[in-house]
Amino acid sequence: MKIIFxxxxxxxxxxxxxLLFDNNFEQLRDYIYYKCGNIExxxxxxxxxxxxxxxKRAEVKKDTIVSYLFRIxxxxxxxxxxxxxxxxxxxxxxxMQEVDSSTPEFELxxxxxxxxxxxxxxxxxxxxxxxxxxNRIDGMKYKEIAERLDVSIKTIEKRMQTAVKQLKESINYKx
Numbered sequence: 001m002k003i004i005f006x007x008x009x010x011x012x013x014x015x016x017x018x019l020l021f022d023n024n025f026e027q028l029r030d031y032i033y034y035k036c037g038n039i040e041x042x043x044x045x046x047x048x049x050x051x052x053x054x055x056k057r058a059e060v061k062k063d064t065i066v067s068y069l070f071r072i073x074x075x076x077x078x079x080x081x082x083x084x085x086x087x088x089x090x091x092x093x094x095x096m097q098e099v100d101s102s103t104p105e106f107e108l109x110x111x112x113x114x115x116x117x118x119x120x121x122x123x124x125x126x127x128x129x130x131x132x133x134x135n136r137i138d139g140m141k142y143k144e145i146a147e148r149l150d151v152s153i154k155t156i157e158k159r160m161q162t163a164v165k166q167l168k169e170s171i172n173y174k175x
Contacts, residue, residue: 012057012062012065017053017054017057020065020066020069021050024066024069025046025050028046028049028050028069028070028073029042029043029045029046030042030138031070031073032045032046032073032074032077033133033137034126034129034130034133034134035074035077035126035129036077036081036122037118037121037122037129037133038118041077041080045073045076045077045080046073048073048076049069049070049072049073049076050069052072052076053065053068053069053072113171116170116171117167117171119170120166120167120170120171121133121167123166123170124163124166124167127149127159128159128162128163128166129163130149131145131149131156131159131160131163132159132160132163132164132167134148135156135160142156142157142160
């Protein structure tokens with residue numbers, strides 16, 4: 001949906017911002033989710049991107065606002081990923097591990113499996129991960145994915161086959 005802004009004002013109004021948010025939040029969240037595979041992180045990044053956009057609303061050209069919003073979200077995600085790597089390396093070097101002995105065995109196994117799955121998803125090539133998540137999370141058909149990504153259905157089939165094979169090999173976990 002195309003948003004038409006009042007050209008008289010340089011900054012957009014709260015009403016225009018709300019319309020922008022309502023029309024683009026889910027798409028922005030999904031874009032980040034396809035990159036990271038974590039819905040909570042994707043929602044946080046999307047919200048933070050809108051917040052930064054609001055703070056810089058007077059500086060943004062209205063005709064490029066949506067692409068600017070996606071660029072903000074991408075940069076936030078990259079910064080969070082870099083920070084997480086630094087934190088992980090620090091913890092690894094100092095052998096810091098969180099231990100919670102009060103959790104039942106099932107919850108522990110579930111957390112281990114979830115960690116394996118998140119890592120396996122993160123290790124998939126981006127195009128393969130995006131295709132896999134669009135199919136398995138969003139429930140999109142191969143044809144819909146092919147149209148949205150502007151590729152052939154055969155390409156989608158191959159990406160899905162690759163994703164499933166790599167996930168099975170990476171996880172190799174039995175419930």
